[in-house]
Amino acid sequence: MMLSTQTITMRFGGLTAVDQASLRVREGSITGLIGPNGAGKTTLFAVIAGFLQPTGGQVLWQGRDITGLKPHQRAQLGIARTFQIVQPFQGLNVLENITIGSYLRHPKTDEAIAKARAVAERVGLGRELEQQASSLTVAGRKRLELARALATEPKLLLLDEVLAGLNPSEIRDIIPVIRAIRDDGVTIFMIEHVMQAVMNLCEEVYVLAQGQMIAEGTPASVCNDPAVIEAYLGKGAATRIANLGGAHA
Amino acid sequence: MRINGYIPIILVTAALAVVPLVSSSNTLFNFMVMSLIITLAAQGWNILGGVAGQTSFGHALFFGVGCYTAAMLQFHFGVNAWVAFFLALLAGAAAGFILGFLSFRAGLRGSYFALITLAFAELMRILANASEWTGGAAGLLLKLDPGLANMQFESRASFLWLALAFVFVGLVISRAIAGSRFGAHLVAVRENEDAARALGVDVLSVKLKAISLSGAMTAAAGVLYVQNFLYIDANIGFGVWISVEALLAPLVGGRGLVLGPLIGTFTLHGLGELTKSFAGRIPGIDLMVFAVVLIGVVAFASGGVLGLLRRFAPRLARRIAV
Amino acid sequence: MYSPTILIEAMINGLLTGAIYALIALGLTLVYGVLHIINFAHGAILASAMFAVWGLNVLAGIDPYLSILVVTPIFFGLGYGVQRLVIGPAAKGDDGNILLITLGISIFIENALLAGFGSDTRSISSDFSFSVIEAGPFLISSPRLVGFAGSLVVTALLWFIMSRTDAGKAIRAVAKEKLGASLMGIDVGHVYALTFGLGCAALAVAAGLLMPTFYVNPRVGGAFVNIAFTIVVLGGMGSIPGAMIGGLLIGLVESLSGLLLGESLGQIGIFVIFILVLLLKPTGLFGAKA
Numbered sequence: 104m105m106l107s108t109q110t111i112t113m114r115f116g117g118l119t120a121v122d123q124a125s126l127r128v129r130e131g132s133i134t135g136l137i138g139p140n141g142a143g144k145t146t147l148f149a150v151i152a153g154f155l156q157p158t159g160g161q162v163l164w165q166g167r168d169i170t171g172l173k174p175h176q177r178a179q180l181g182i183a184r185t186f187q188i189v190q191p192f193q194g195l196n197v198l199e200n201i202t203i204g205s206y207l208r209h210p211k212t213d214e215a216i217a218k219a220r221a222v223a224e225r226v227g228l229g230r231e232l233e234q235q236a237s238s239l240t241v242a243g244r245k246r247l248e249l250a251r252a253l254a255t256e257p258k259l260l261l262l263d264e265v266l267a268g269l270n271p272s273e274i275r276d277i278i279p280v281i282r283a284i285r286d287d288g289v290t291i292f293m294i295e296h297v298m299q300a301v302m303n304l305c306e307e308v309y310v311l312a313q314g315q316m317i318a319e320g321t322p323a324s325v326c327n328d329p330a331v332i333e334a335y336l337g338k339g340a341a342t343r344i345a346n347l348g349g350a351h352a
Numbered sequence: 353m354r355i356n357g358y359i360p361i362i363l364v365t366a367a368l369a370v371v372p373l374v375s376s377s378n379t380l381f382n383f384m385v386m387s388l389i390i391t392l393a394a395q396g397w398n399i400l401g402g403v404a405g406q407t408s409f410g411h412a413l414f415f416g417v418g419c420y421t422a423a424m425l426q427f428h429f430g431v432n433a434w435v436a437f438f439l440a441l442l443a444g445a446a447a448g449f450i451l452g453f454l455s456f457r458a459g460l461r462g463s464y465f466a467l468i469t470l471a472f473a474e475l476m477r478i479l480a481n482a483s484e485w486t487g488g489a490a491g492l493l494l495k496l497d498p499g500l501a502n503m504q505f506e507s508r509a510s511f512l513w514l515a516l517a518f519v520f521v522g523l524v525i526s527r528a529i530a531g532s533r534f535g536a537h538l539v540a541v542r543e544n545e546d547a548a549r550a551l552g553v554d555v556l557s558v559k560l561k562a563i564s565l566s567g568a569m570t571a572a573a574g575v576l577y578v579q580n581f582l583y584i585d586a587n588i589g590f591g592v593w594i595s596v597e598a599l600l601a602p603l604v605g606g607r608g609l610v611l612g613p614l615i616g617t618f619t620l621h622g623l624g625e626l627t628k629s630f631a632g633r634i635p636g637i638d639l640m641v642f643a644v645v646l647i648g649v650v651a652f653a654s655g656g657v658l659g660l661l662r663r664f665a666p667r668l669a670r671r672i673a674v
Numbered sequence: 675m676y677s678p679t680i681l682i683e684a685m686i687n688g689l690l691t692g693a694i695y696a697l698i699a700l701g702l703t704l705v706y707g708v709l710h711i712i713n714f715a716h717g718a719i720l721a722s723a724m725f726a727v728w729g730l731n732v733l734a735g736i737d738p739y740l741s742i743l744v745v746t747p748i749f750f751g752l753g754y755g756v757q758r759l760v761i762g763p764a765a766k767g768d769d770g771n772i773l774l775i776t777l778g779i780s781i782f783i784e785n786a787l788l789a790g791f792g793s794d795t796r797s798i799s800s801d802f803s804f805s806v807i808e809a810g811p812f813l814i815s816s817p818r819l820v821g822f823a824g825s826l827v828v829t830a831l832l833w834f835i836m837s838r839t840d841a842g843k844a845i846r847a848v849a850k851e852k853l854g855a856s857l858m859g860i861d862v863g864h865v866y867a868l869t870f871g872l873g874c875a876a877l878a879v880a881a882g883l884l885m886p887t888f889y890v891n892p893r894v895g896g897a898f899v900n901i902a903f904t905i906v907v908l909g910g911m912g913s914i915p916g917a918m919i920g921g922l923l924i925g926l927v928e929s930l931s932g933l934l935l936g937e938s939l940g941q942i943g944i945f946v947i948f949i950l951v952l953l954l955k956p957t958g959l960f961g962a963k964a
Contacts, residue, residue: 152550178552186550192543203540206533207552215533255552407770409777458953463712463773467903468952474900475945482938489938592896596781603774635793636785636892643782650774651764 104166105130105290106151106182106259111160113146113314120146122314123160128259133281133291135305135322137298139335143314144294145187148263151292152184153177178207181258185248185265187294191236197223198232200247204254219254226250226280242273253284260284262293266300278303298326310334357531360611361523368516372509381508387621388515389576393594394601394613395522396569400448401599402608403535404562405542407462410469411598414567416476416589417447418574423492423584424485433503437575444571445564452563456556470595477590491585494578503579515576519614522569526610538562542608570598600642604649606658615657620645676933683812684933685926690818692925693825697880698898699905699917700829701873707912708849708869711761711769714776716902717895718783719874723749723881724890725787731798731885738798739820742882746875753874758867780895787892797889821883828879829918832872836914845869849912901928904948910958920958 106128113121121143128134136144149155151162153174161170164180172180183204192200201219209215223229226246231239236247245265252260262281266274278300285291295301301308301322308325310318312334318325325331329341336344371384397411421440425431431439455468480486487493498506505511529535537558540548545555578584588594597617602608605616623645624638631637653660662669698720705713726745730736736744756779765772805816836842847855848865856862888894905924909916924944932940951958 154546154549173554174549175552175554178550184550186547190544190547190550192540192547194543195539199536199539203536203548203553204551206536210533212531212533215536251547251551407773454953458956460952460956462769464952464956466773467712467907468949471900471903471945471948471952475942475949478939478942478945482936596777599777634789636788639785640782640789643778643780643785646778646781647760647764647775650771650778651766654771 104128104163106165106292107163108147108151109161109163111147111150111162112158113143113150113155114158119314121150121157121311124311124314124316125160126309126316126319128290128292129307130290131285131288132306133285133293133304135301135308136292136294136311137296137301137308137325138311142311142334144311145263147311148184148261148294152182152261178255178257181256182261183252183255183257183259184261185252185263187263187267189244189248191239191244191247193235193237195236196232197228197234197236197239197247197250200236201228201250201254204251205256207255218256219250222250222254225283226253227276241268242270242277245269246277249280253289257289259290259292262291262295264294264296266295266297274300302326357527357610358524361520361527364611364614365516365520365523369513372512378508381512383621383625385508385512385515385580387617388512388519389573389580390594390597390601390621391519391614391617392515392522392576393570393573393598394617395519395526396566396571396573397598398602398608398613399526399529399538399569400562400566402602402612403529403542404538404559405608406559406563407466407599408469408566408595409466409599410471410473410595411566411570412590412592412595413451413469413473413476414444414447414570415574415577415594415598416473416480416586416591417443417567418571419578419584419589420480420486420492420574421571422575423494423578426494427487427492428485432501433579434501437503437572440571440575441568444574445568447571448563448565448567449560451567452560456559456563473590473592473595477586480590481586486586487584489585491583491588494582496582504582511580515580518572518576522572523610523614525565525569530610534558534561539608600646602656604645604656606656607654609656609658612656612658619657679811680933681930683814684929686812686814687818688926688929689922690814690822690925691929692922693822693918694880694883694921695898695901695905695925696918696921697825697828697876697883699902699909699921700832700914701876702902703906703909703912703914703917704832704876705870705873706906707914708845709757709772709866711765711772711776712903713870713873714773714899715780715783716776716873716877717897717899718780718787719749719753719895720877720881720898721787721890721892721895722783723874723878724885724888724894725791726878727881727885728796728798728890738882738885739824742879745882746878749878750871750875752871754867754871756874757870758863761870762863762866784892784895791892793891793893795889795891798885800886803886815887817886821887824879824883828876829914832876833914835872841868900948901944904944904951906958907948907951907956908958913958916958 104127107126109125110123111121112123124147138144150157153172161168169177192203198219201223202215205215205218209218223232226249228246228250231243239247249265274297281291281304305322308322309316310325310331317330317334318328332341332344393411393415396414397408401407418440421443422436425436425439426433451472455465460468481489498504537553540553541555541558549555574589600620601616602612604620605614606612620642623641627638627641649656655662702713702716705711723745727738727741730741730744731738761772761775764775803817806813807816807819836846844860844865845868847860848862852862901924905917905920909920927943927947928940931943935942
């Protein structure tokens with residue numbers, strides 16, 4: 104197993120954001136993490152990437168406990184993350200932004216820049232290299248976020264809502280990019296609200312609600328899970344929908 | 353390493369080096385020596401405050417550590433001036449490391465970091481003012497004994513060249529950093545620490561390297577000061593004046609840029625001398641001008657002189673790679 | 675070892691001075707609490723207020739306590755104007771910029787005073803400056819007692835303004851939630867300037883209370899600003915009661931460490947506290963979590 108978490112719990116004061124959440128991400132897969140707003144998905148990501156120390160539980164990387172490692176150490180191991188609220192280096196241009204990522208595996212400046220150019224090309228930023236990060240469109244910033252993470256040459260890519268805020272045609276454009284990244288051997292674990300993308304990309308999906316893992320399985324099976332439907336639409340929703348279906352039949 | 357980036361540095365240094373050959377004005381030499389000493393202190397500030405974005409209000413700490421390490425080693429133990437110089441560099445780096453270790457580990461940033469640097473500098477000023485070892489309020493006076501071995505020179509021109517050589521080394525170091533992974537990491541830390549972390553940058557270690565290097569460079573300026581004036585006291589070594597000078601120059605010249613401190617220092621002190629020649633010897637008048645320039649730069653030209661150059665003469669700016 | 679009488683007398687004097695320190699810190703913490711900026715020019719503004727008090731006394735023979743009534747509204751107006759016309763527009767909302775601009779203002783004022791008055795130290799001395807009250811075995815300086823009382827009155831007044839008046843409510847609203855307040859129709863720029871003006875007014879009062887026992891020169895602000903920063907950090911940035919308690923505490927520490935360590939090393943206690951608080955508990959004793 105490439106990545107797994109064992110009964111991760113994260114408390115902030117009296118609030119339990121993540122409650123004994125366990126999951127496994129298989130090497131070479133695209134795995135999804137969905138759930139209603141405020142379910143604790145981003146918190147769980149932050150724990151996996153090392154930005155938060157969990158109150159309880161463990162993060163395992165290829166079977167090894169990495170709970171105590173700092174974010175930059177995890178990046179060196181091959182775990183890269185993007186941020187839900189994009190965090191570009193505002194004062195730098197696109198190429199410089201991506202080069203910070205590629206320096207991780209290429210200490211020499213020339214090689215790092217060459218790598219950054221290649222990555223920019225791959226995510227469709229080839230023409231915006233000289234543009235200031237602060238002047239990019241929303242879609243451009245999302246691609247930059249993706250490119251920077253990719254430039255660290257990760258084994259596992261944690262994508263936190265990279266599709267949020269994009270219009271349908273932009274989403275259509277970026278889905279093949281994500282699939283191509285996986286086909287090149289990068290495992291992907293993504294938080295996503297756009298269900299069309301989840302159904303389209305993910306082989307396995309975890310559902311987090313109020314900090315607890317309430318379901319796992321293929322996208323189709325998870326979507327029909329009564330517990331999941333209730334988590335999204337409220338108590339009793341599953342039966343109501345089932346009745347509705349019955350009435351039409 | 354591309355040589356192109358170094359050409360402006362070599363040209364500027366050569367131009368300054370020619371001055372003693374075409375002029376023999378002592379006033380001019382004194383002006384230049386003082387400006388070069390401040391430039392070196394400001395180059396140290398620029399690594400930490402400019403490139404890495406950690407604004408320090410207390411670089412007097414490092415300047416003073418440099419001054420007193422060099423002066424005390426020579427005064428009390430008769431250590432050779434050059435040996436004392438290298439030990440002063442080490443002491444400056446160590447002071448930087450300790451200050452950084454304490455404050456960065458405690459998570460101090462922005463205004464809080466500025467305040468604690470100031471507090472450390474003031475603490476050292478009080479200690480240096482009260483301790484017998486440092487000569488107390490009377491300060492330390494070094495023996496006049498000109499000679500290369502003692503880092504003292506009879507001719508003003510020679511000392512000017514020495515100071516210029518130090519500044520040149522500072523420029524080369526700054527330029528090398530600007531084109532390196534370390535430089536990119538400094539900038540990443542300045543722009544967004546969380547994003548830097550996510551990309552595998554060890555933020556604490558980068559900051560510690562920056563502040564140690566910064567401390568060593570500003571300490572070197574302190575040594576130059578002592579070797580030039582052969583005197584040091586607490587209000588000079590750890591005084592607020594040098595903290596302000598070290599910070600003003602890079603801001604005015606171009607924050608975080610290789611030539612920023614040099615251009616800033618000469619711009620400011622050139623303006624200061626100009627003001628004095630118009631307004632007469634009114635005390636403080638040059639510093640009033642500095643203050644207005646600082647506010648003006650922050651309000652209207654955050655890139656400083658080099659930023660203006662970039663805006664109004666982009667081709668020239670590109671050629672000198674600012 | 676010192677006799678208890680000397681120690682207690684030093685403590686009383688420390689507390690009396692501490693109240694004026696608290697008043698100085700009050701302006702700083704108020705500005706921090708609302709504008710979330712560190713006003714580096716605080717000390718220089720105090721120095722210019724002290725010069726104003728001194729000037730009124732020398733030129734017009736006005737008693738320093740009386741001059742408070744003149745200097746305070748002037749400094750309120752100056753503070754309002756500086757924030758509205760210089761700091762606000764020049765900072766463009768960036769904290770780092772504000773820090774540098776207030777530093778610039780501080781350098782400007784200090785050197786303008788130097789250019790105008792020279793570096794000489796000046797003071798106002800009258801019979802009252804040296805009058806003392808005997809309380810049992812202790813001698814207490816009357817002007818310091820007045821300063822103590824004055825500081826408490828101003829603190830109470832400021833607290834009243836902040837909690838009971840419409841302006842105070844607007845200030846607190848902006849401090850808490852700038853965007854929300856501006857959506858409610860509060861003019862944030864005006865409130866910022868108002869707060870800055872209040873901070874300067876507090877300094878003007880402090881100047882009037884200080885001058886009978888203290889001296890003034892262009893660099894005097896530096897000494898006070900360090901103390902004020904320590905108080906504000908200790909009491910928690912933005913906290914008014916924190917500033918009061920922090921001020922009294924620092925007055926006590928300064929007086930005792932001056933007694934025990936001597937004049938030149940006496941200041942060290944303050945900086946050690948300052949550094950320790952910043953490193954160990956930067957939110958201070960009473961500050962909310964940053």
